[in-house]
Amino acid sequence: MGKTIAEINEKIKKGEAVVVTAEEMIDIVKEKGSETAAQDVDVVTTGTFGPMCSSGAYLNLGHTSPKFKFGGGRTTLNGIEVYTGLAAVDIYLGATALSEDDPKNKVYPGKFKYGGGHVIQDLVEGKDIELEATSYGTDCYPGKRLNNIINLNDINEAVLFNPRNLYQNYNVAVNLSDKVIYTYMGTLKPNLGNANYCSAGQLSPLLNDPYYRTIGIGTKIFLGGGVGFVSWWGTQHNPGVKRADNGTPLTPSGTAAVIGDLKRMSGEWLKGVSFLGYGATLSVGIGVPIPILDEDMAKFTGVSDEDISTSIVDYSKAYPEGISESVGRATYAELKSGKIIIKDKEVITAGISSYYKAKEIAEELKTWIKKGDFFLTEPVAQFPDAESGYKFKPMKMRKLKGGE
Amino acid sequence: MYSEKIVLHIPSNMVDKPIVYKLSRDFDLEFNILKATVIPNEEGVLVLELKGDKNNYDKALRYLEAEKIKIKSLSKDVTRDENKCVHCGLCVGICPVSAFEVELDSRKIIFKQDKCIACGMCVNVCPYKAMEIKL
Known part of the structure; x- marks a missing residue:
């Protein structure tokens, strides 16, 4: 016998819903079996917290008097470049944006101490932000130069809108070369000196709903400490890859x-980060509730770190050169044990995604649902699924006619 | 055998003196130089691990003090800002002396100050700038 989301919401309303975290679900399914677990449990909460580079926020700054057209001009927030190619006072602040005078990797490895992600954190923490803008001036928007202090409370909309978050599984990064390399997967010591991984594994949202049955467009989620929604499938969505028997x-x-109101989020769950030699970005905390509609969903959410594995990739050659090649595989249980064996060598492992915070998010979301403050949503439309043929393609390289 | 990791701030007029040699010869201490820097016209900073008889160690410290060398315990010089740390674990993989450990169930990262040699690797690597070093 299955359950519907409406029935689960009715239980949440009455305070009768059984809500557990994806970590707790593992033992429940092991002890009771998936059939009983499906009857007993209504919602499984998942969580993840880690750097998610394809993140940013759009802001409506409000109009000045005389009016000023940010659109098409140049604007910085605390010195960080924002995208102005929108209407007059709408801007988009990207997590990886830097300031013009950041030395970047000219002084290698660059420190990238302050970038777009840090501005987002400062905004969300209510700090005053310095705005500097130049524009070309029009008859209706005469302003050409503007210096001002803005604050999240004073501007109109501030919306976190991330084109790609929640990666369903991720590579383990290693370095086979004889030099230290600085990557978005952290600093990698030469000759397999360390191995860095980045997924919450058994707590990770999409690993608990591997075929996107309940997570789709319109799914209501915990986003950055506030409430958000899945707005679309993410960029680089690649559902057709090989899968384990558990999906x-x-x-x-x-x-x-994902999308959500930045004004209701918190600096606890949105943190600006700096990756040595790589750049600045934003760490985002996301939690997704999964309705246990039937036995299959109980099985999926009962997945544990032992049953999820990923590919180990060399970031000194294979990754930068776009060669799809793996130097081995490891399960998340092995990765979390602190060391794995690669090419007969014992290699120390380290996480980039915080499992500690992921757990906190799953717990927090569980509390919201139990208290009746958060209800589940039916997806408005599904993601392209494993059978859809939808693919992540590399860039097609072509020469201009008459060019070299 | 007594062992301690210390940070010495050596005044500029002492920078050319063979301090480590004296520690070894006069006080019979084993030394391991973890870090040494000289800041022009200011002072020298030396991070040492010293091992030996506790009496000799105490005498050695008195000698250093008499030479106007500032002595600090290393453990106080590398700190973690608990408000910034998110317990990701990047420091665990980079630390050459395993001064970070992952607590099993909570997956919290524990910083074992006594193991730290103040190399500063974690300070550079931490994306959240939670690690600080003040030598």
Whole structure:
């Protein structure tokens, strides 16, 4: 016997819903079996917290007097470049944006101490932000130069809108070369000196709903400490990769785009980060509730770190050169044990995604649902699924006619 | 055998003196130089691990003090800002002396100050700038 989301919401309203975290669900399914677990449990909460580069926020700054057209001009927030190619006072602040005078990797490895992600954190923490803008001036928007202090409370909309978050599984990064390399997967010591991974594994949202049955467009989620929604599938969504029998993909696969009101989020769950030699970005905390509609969903959410594996990739050659090649595989249980064996060598492992915070998010979301403050949503439309043929393609390279 | 990791701030007029040699010869201490820097016209900073008889160690410290060398315990010089740390674990993989450990169930990262040699690797690597070093 299955359940519907409406029935689960009715239980939440009455305070009768059984809500557990994806970590707790593992033992429940092991002890009771998936059939009983499906009857007993209504919602499983998942969580993840880690750097998600394809993140940013759009802001409506409000109009000045005399009016000023940010659109098409140049604007910075605390010195960080924002995208102005929108209407007069709408801007988009990207997580990886830097200031013009950041030395970047000219002084290698660059420190990238302050970038777009840091501005988002400062905004959300209510700090005053310095705005500097130049524009070309029009008859209706005469302003050409503007210096001002803005604050999240004073501007109109501030919306976190991330084109790609929630990667369903991710590579383990290693370095086979004899030099230290600085990557978005952290600093990698030469000759397999360390191995960095980045997924919450058994707590990760899309690994608990591997075929995107309940997570789709319109799914209501915990986003950055506030409430958000899945707005679309994420960029680079790649559902057709090989999967294990339990449905979890063996390599990076599905992704989700998410959206939510920045004004209701918190700096606890949105943190600006700096990756040595790589750049600045934003760490985002996301939690997704999964309705246990039937036995299959109980099985999916009962997945544990032992049953999820990923591919180990060399970031000194294979990754930068776009060669799809793996130097081995490891399960998340092995990765979390602190060391794995690669090419007969014992290699120390480290997480980039915080499992500690992921757990906090799953717990927090559980509390919201139990208290009746958060209800589940039916997806408005599904993501392209494993059978859809939807693919993540590399860039097609072509020469201009008459060019070299 | 007594062992301690210390940070010495050596005044500029002492920078050319063979301090480590004296620690070894006069006080019979084993030394391991973890870090050494000289800041022009200011001072020298030396991070040492010293091992030996506790009496000799105490005498050695008195000698250093008499030479106007500032002595600090290393453990106080590398700190973690608990408000910034998110317990991701990047420091665990980069630390050459395993001064970070992952607590099993909570997956919290524990910083074992006594193991730290103040190399500063974690300070550079931490994306959240939670690690600080003040030598």
